[in-house]
Amino acid sequence: MTGMQTAPIGPSDAVPRRDILTLVALTGAAIGVAGYAWPLIDFMNPSKDVLALASVEVPLEAISPGMGITVVWRGKPIFVRHRTDAEIQQARNTPLDQLSDPQDDRARVQPGHEQWIVVVGICTHLGCIPLGNKPSEMRGNLGGWFCPCHGSQFDTSGRIRVPPAPSNLPIPPYTFESDTKIRIG
Amino acid sequence: MTSGLAGWVDTRLPIVTLMRKEFGTFPVPKNFNYFWNFGAISMLLMVVMISTGVVLAMDYMPNAAEAFGSVQHIMRDVNYGWLVRYLHQNGASMFFIATYIHTFRGIYYGSYKSPRELLWILGVVTLLIMMSTAFMGYVLPWGQMSYWGATVITNMFAAIPFVGDAVVTWLWGGFGVDSPTLSRFYSLHYLLPFVLVAVVLLHITAIHKVGSNNPLGIDVRSPQDTLPFHPYYTIKDCFGLCVYLALFAVLVFFAPDLFGDPTNFIPANPLQTPADIQPEWYFLPFYAILRAVPNKLGGVALMFGAMAILLALPWLDTSPVRSARFRPIYRPLFFVWLASIVLLGAVGAHKPEGIWVILGRIGTIYYFGHLLVVMPILGRFERPLPLPDSISRPVITRNALPRGASVAEIRP
Ligand code: FES
Numbered sequence: 001m002t003g004m005q006t007a008p009i010g011p012s013d014a015v016p017r018r019d020i021l022t023l024v025a026l027t028g029a030a031i032g033v034a035g036y037a038w039p040l041i042d043f044m045n046p047s048k049d050v051l052a053l054a055s056v057e058v059p060l061e062a063i064s065p066g067m068g069i070t071v072v073w074r075g076k077p078i079f080v081r082h083r084t085d086a087e088i089q090q091a092r093n094t095p096l097d098q099l100s101d102p103q104d105d106r107a108r109v110q111p112g113h114e115q116w117i118v119v120v121g122i123c124t125h126l127g128c129i130p131l132g133n134k135p136s137e138m139r140g141n142l143g144g145w146f147c148p149c150h151g152s153q154f155d156t157s158g159r160i161r162v163p164p165a166p167s168n169l170p171i172p173p174y175t176f177e178s179d180t181k182i183r184i185g
Numbered sequence: 186m187t188s189g190l191a192g193w194v195d196t197r198l199p200i201v202t203l204m205r206k207e208f209g210t211f212p213v214p215k216n217f218n219y220f221w222n223f224g225a226i227s228m229l230l231m232v233v234m235i236s237t238g239v240v241l242a243m244d245y246m247p248n249a250a251e252a253f254g255s256v257q258h259i260m261r262d263v264n265y266g267w268l269v270r271y272l273h274q275n276g277a278s279m280f281f282i283a284t285y286i287h288t289f290r291g292i293y294y295g296s297y298k299s300p301r302e303l304l305w306i307l308g309v310v311t312l313l314i315m316m317s318t319a320f321m322g323y324v325l326p327w328g329q330m331s332y333w334g335a336t337v338i339t340n341m342f343a344a345i346p347f348v349g350d351a352v353v354t355w356l357w358g359g360f361g362v363d364s365p366t367l368s369r370f371y372s373l374h375y376l377l378p379f380v381l382v383a384v385v386l387l388h389i390t391a392i393h394k395v396g397s398n399n400p401l402g403i404d405v406r407s408p409q410d411t412l413p414f415h416p417y418y419t420i421k422d423c424f425g426l427c428v429y430l431a432l433f434a435v436l437v438f439f440a441p442d443l444f445g446d447p448t449n450f451i452p453a454n455p456l457q458t459p460a461d462i463q464p465e466w467y468f469l470p471f472y473a474i475l476r477a478v479p480n481k482l483g484g485v486a487l488m489f490g491a492m493a494i495l496l497a498l499p500w501l502d503t504s505p506v507r508s509a510r511f512r513p514i515y516r517p518l519f520f521v522w523l524a525s526i527v528l529l530g531a532v533g534a535h536k537p538e539g540i541w542v543i544l545g546r547i548g549t550i551y552y553f554g555h556l557l558v559v560m561p562i563l564g565r566f567e568r569p570l571p572l573p574d575s576i577s578r579p580v581i582t583r584n585a586l587p588r589g590a591s592v593a594e595i596r597p
Contacts, residue, residue: 025423039265043240048262 295507402507469533503564
């Protein structure tokens, strides 16, 4: 009753008091629900122990030119491949305008270590693991990698050359600890 | 009429109409006090328990080798794991507090009496489901208390004549509490809450058929006796919820282990029973009843009987008057009964020796005596106080009269 007596009545009361109260209450509730939901959602992000497994070391001595090995980093296959001089030349001599995801080979390897190409071995199309890391496997027309799922082909720099995959194989973060050892992650 | 998308849906699936009818314009007695908040509070706690439980299940490992470690993993490694787990652990206590208050409110104001018998029975069933779920949930962290709690409770079934031992072996899935027991408890702990949701929906369906009771315990006579559920009681429920959630937050953030038992920080060891073994606080009165009887089968039967007897409450109470406010003899005895339950809770928390044994027996005798003797007999000879004519009259007389005016002036 008192509410009715004190609230001004007339055109000045353009936004009724109840509308404001409803708006404030609903906003408060929305903030509360969002604040409650956030921990439940973030709960599903990688936990600290998963993040702690974030780096691996790979010795390179045993990999002769033309060979590649696959190591597991964060649950994903990483291709570490020792390129022959011919393979490096082939990657370097490809004009950028022939590429659907143009990127210079120099930007995909580390200076002074051009023979080593390190890529995440997951096809950028739908996630299969391409063949070709071992010389005995199919490598496709460009001598890099060939994806058995839908026929994508990657060159010796891991760049996409034959679709359907839309982009180059990504490069994981890695550093050379010495000439014969890298640390991924 | 609703327009737009909501209207399009509503003409095909009348969900908006239904919500409006049941939670909008639904007429509710206008004299509720704050005890009527605890139904909504319990429902919200149920949502909290299910939502936190679903994500906890993603990182919990239900086998004896990994269970304890996976809980520590949740507490230390998983993002907000400590928060979600403490919400779940303390949420159980907050859920029981709300539901117990809701239950005792129902008993005090006679909410179980005709025509609300089925509503009451469904309520007791939800309580039983909650208790089983809570018991199995307490086993999952696989600490010493979890393990020995599971051992003691499952062994109760050995008291069943003839088939007892076979039943216990069946429950365990082995010859002791072990991995198979843990994983089946986990499965049921995930299943039962959804059964609970179903029974709660029936509980709500029933209340929307028979209407809510009220502190006076008299029937609604005219539209003047009611208010639409929205906004009057949605707001009142929200206010109560805010206060209750604030208490919940204090518990979670400042005393998360208040209701926990330190023994449960020790991994389960099947070769050593902890020196002090007691259940969670919400089971203490039942535990006291179990130990009050110097006979295995008798104790177990009485403990389960203490819950089962509540199902018969609508027929044990013979008084035609619902609210204890108008029953001069029953009202103090209700509080004695409440005190006997609190006493049993205290007994359950102490070792069964000396005075505690006697107190446990006194409490047990009054608990059952009140329900089986006092209630049926008292209803027949107690003379209730005069009941008000309608819900609106005492509301007018108590709250809205100008100072100095007397009730007689507004009587026709
Ligand atoms: S997943 Fe590799 S081509 Fe489709």
